Amino acid sequence: MGWGFEWTVALRFLREGRMQTVLIIGGAAIGVSVIFFITAVLQGVQQDLIRRVMGSQAHVVVKPLEETVAPLVADTGDGRSRLPVVQARPQRLTSIDGWAPLANLIETTPGVRAMAPVATGAALAIKGNSTRSINIIGTEAESYLRVVRLDDKLKSGILDLRPGDAVIGIELAKDLGAVLGDRFRVQNAEGVSEVLRIRALLDLGSRELNRRNVYADLRVAQTLLGIPGRVTNIDIALHDMMQADEVAARLRASTGQLVESWIQTNSFLFTAINNQNVMTYLIRSFITIVVALGIASVLVVSVVQKRKEIGILRAVGATRRQMLIVFLLQGAIVGTAGALIGSAFGQALIVIFSKILRNAEGDPLFNLAFDWSLVGVVLVSAIVLGLLSAVLPARNAARLDPAQAIRG
Amino acid sequence: MATEALIQLQALRKSYNAGLPSEAEVLHGIDLTVARGEFTALIGPSGSGKSTLLNVLGLLERATGGSYRLAGRDVTAFNDDERTRVRHAVIGFIFQFHHLLPAFSALENVMLPALIGSSNGNAAADGAALAPKAMRAQAAALLKDVGLQDALHKKPAELSGGMQQRVAIARALMLAPQLVLADEPTGNLDTHTSDGIFELLRRFNRERGTALLIVTHDPRLAARCDRIVELVDGQIAADRPNAAV
Numbered sequence: 105m106g107w108g109f110e111w112t113v114a115l116r117f118l119r120e121g122r123m124q125t126v127l128i129i130g131g132a133a134i135g136v137s138v139i140f141f142i143t144a145v146l147q148g149v150q151q152d153l154i155r156r157v158m159g160s161q162a163h164v165v166v167k168p169l170e171e172t173v174a175p176l177v178a179d180t181g182d183g184r185s186r187l188p189v190v191q192a193r194p195q196r197l198t199s200i201d202g203w204a205p206l207a208n209l210i211e212t213t214p215g216v217r218a219m220a221p222v223a224t225g226a227a228l229a230i231k232g233n234s235t236r237s238i239n240i241i242g243t244e245a246e247s248y249l250r251v252v253r254l255d256d257k258l259k260s261g262i263l264d265l266r267p268g269d270a271v272i273g274i275e276l277a278k279d280l281g282a283v284l285g286d287r288f289r290v291q292n293a294e295g296v297s298e299v300l301r302i303r304a305l306l307d308l309g310s311r312e313l314n315r316r317n318v319y320a321d322l323r324v325a326q327t328l329l330g331i332p333g334r335v336t337n338i339d340i341a342l343h344d345m346m347q348a349d350e351v352a353a354r355l356r357a358s359t360g361q362l363v364e365s366w367i368q369t370n371s372f373l374f375t376a377i378n379n380q381n382v383m384t385y386l387i388r389s390f391i392t393i394v395v396a397l398g399i400a401s402v403l404v405v406s407v408v409q410k411r412k413e414i415g416i417l418r419a420v421g422a423t424r425r426q427m428l429i430v431f432l433l434q435g436a437i438v439g440t441a442g443a444l445i446g447s448a449f450g451q452a453l454i455v456i457f458s459k460i461l462r463n464a465e466g467d468p469l470f471n472l473a474f475d476w477s478l479v480g481v482v483l484v485s486a487i488v489l490g491l492l493s494a495v496l497p498a499r500n501a502a503r504l505d506p507a508q509a510i511r512g
Numbered sequence: 513m514a515t516e517a518l519i520q521l522q523a524l525r526k527s528y529n530a531g532l533p534s535e536a537e538v539l540h541g542i543d544l545t546v547a548r549g550e551f552t553a554l555i556g557p558s559g560s561g562k563s564t565l566l567n568v569l570g571l572l573e574r575a576t577g578g579s580y581r582l583a584g585r586d587v588t589a590f591n592d593d594e595r596t597r598v599r600h601a602v603i604g605f606i607f608q609f610h611h612l613l614p615a616f617s618a619l620e621n622v623m624l625p626a627l628i629g630s631s632n633g634n635a636a637a638d639g640a641a642l643a644p645k646a647m648r649a650q651a652a653a654l655l656k657d658v659g660l661q662d663a664l665h666k667k668p669a670e671l672s673g674g675m676q677q678r679v680a681i682a683r684a685l686m687l688a689p690q691l692v693l694a695d696e697p698t699g700n701l702d703t704h705t706s707d708g709i710f711e712l713l714r715r716f717n718r719e720r721g722t723a724l725l726i727v728t729h730d731p732r733l734a735a736r737c738d739r740i741v742e743l744v745d746g747q748i749a750a751d752r753p754n755a756a757v
Contacts (some may be wrong), residue, residue, distance in 0.1 A: 117615065120615040209589070417628070418596065419572060419611075419628065420625050421596060421625055423632050425593075507572040507573045510611065
């Protein structure tokens with residue numbers, strides 16, 4: 105007891121309705137390919153954006169609490185209070201003392217993938233008669249590379265931070281007129297200085313970062329910043345960067361320190377990604393609805409056109425259920441065909457547009473790898489969509505009175 | 513059981529739009545018994561209710577009064593599903609305008625009833641499930657029997673009116689029904705072709721013992737049936753065996 109009859113009739117009806125079938129499968133295919141395409145574009149754009157912005161940032165940063173000034177409320181004696189203007193206190197370079205126990209706490213917090221101690225602050229880079237203001241970032245190379253993927257940005261040299269080594273951006277190298285292996289001097293405001301050798305050059309994806317960031321050994325930075333044995337922050341990478349706010353809250357509670365998530369510090373990026381997602385979701389939903397309405401309307405017309413045939417089939421012994429299935433199958437077949445053709449077409453669009461849509465470095469914006477999981481999702485949704493679209497017409501077909509249908 | 517009549521109608525009534533102001537009764541209490549293997553003509557002027565009676569007999573429509581026993585079962589109160597299954601198992605239809613499915617070849621049209629049965633479980637229940645190959649063979653044999661051995665794979669549009677009606681006859685006989693209902697089977701055919709179709713029906717009636725009830729306007733044709741039932745204004749006006757045959 106298979107569905108031989110239902111399949112045969114469904115396929116034959118579709119084949120018979122030639123132009124209608126071609127048009128509706130075409131419509132479904134275009135819908136699917138657009139969904140496929142915008143999903144790929146969105147993913148490409150977002151990944152590029154995140155890579156660019158987050159390339160040299162940690163997902164979560166633990167910092168010491170800022171020093172604040174408690175306002176003094178003086179009683180004037182006449183029952184009124186005087187509110188003095190509170191001037192913000194100039195912030196010293198604050199640092200975390202005894203960060204090792206803190207590190208343990210952070211490492212065992214759920215969601216944390218990696219962490220690295222960082223001592224960072226402002227300094228000057230001097231070579232010959234060129235002096236540049238820089239941001240020195242002292243850390244332990246091994247753990248830091250697990251937090252921020254600097255290896256992606258390596259232009260030349262080796263990412264190694266032994267005492268006396270420095271890894272700098274390409275712009276700074278240009279400004280200093282230095283090449284790989286050259287030495288330069290880093291000096292703090294008090295005049296304390298260290299000579300560092302350029303071990304590697306980075307392209308951090310932004311001119312500003314390429315000009316300012318100088319990575320060095322933790323101890324060297326501590327000395328230069330005048331905070332021996334202490335760190336200014338602990339940089340953390342998460343398993344899922346979208347969980348940053350949650351993990352930050354957890355850390356805030358457990359460490360009592362100032363904890364910033366990338367979502368807070370880059371709220372513009374997070375909002376942009378969110379808005380994009382909502383927009384794409386809307387577009388996809390509307391396309392889906394349009395495709396469903398298209399399939400439904402063609403099948404409704406088809407039921408009217410095939411009144412007589414349905415009547416004959418019923419007279420010859422087909423049950424209502426069988427007629428229902430015949431039309432549901434047509435919906436599912438149209439959906440499946442549309443999804444398959446649409447996926448292929450969507451992939452073709454991606455290949456074509458990858459030559460046109462490029463990021464700032466001139467690389468294709470999309471991941472060109474065929475997204476099989478997306479095909480799977482699209483296929484399953486299309487079959488469900490086809491079936492749902494066919495429900496109304498199929499019920500019309502099943503309810504048709506055979507005697508009336510045959511009469512004409 | 514074997515002696516029971518194939519069709520037994522008692523005081524059968526059929527009205528349309530029942531319960532509405534526009535209610536119209538078309539059949540006003542029909543009593544009719546048809547024996548197994550009988551070859552009956554149903555005649556009467558237009559609007560006398562012939563087609564309605566045929567639809568009720570064929571379980572396409574439900575009577576609004578009286579009772580209907582078909583092949584030993586009281587089918588009066590059957591719901592759509594039950595009526596469809598009995599129709600499939602017991603009845604073959606031949607319509608005036610052939611009513612073949614245009615997208616299917618002659619062979620496929622003839623196979624349809626068997627195909628329907630194989631996927632709704634009806635055939636299995638009747639113990640008559642056919643493998644696709646056997647289905648094809650049987651349909652081809654039937655088409656050969658109606659003289660269309662060369663047109664198996666032609667679509668209805670490629671066949672003449674007479675040939676299409678032969679395909680329809682083969683389809684009606686596919687599941688070896690006990691009763692074939694024919695509504696003006698020669699209605700739009702020329703005399704020569706009509707005679708051929710009629711002979712074919714007659715032959716199947718004799719060879720297979722299939723009961724036939726033929727609605728016809730053609731007195732020539734009615735005169736060649738075993739029994740003539742005349743319907744006037746929704747009532748049986750005359751019912752006589754045809755002595756001439």
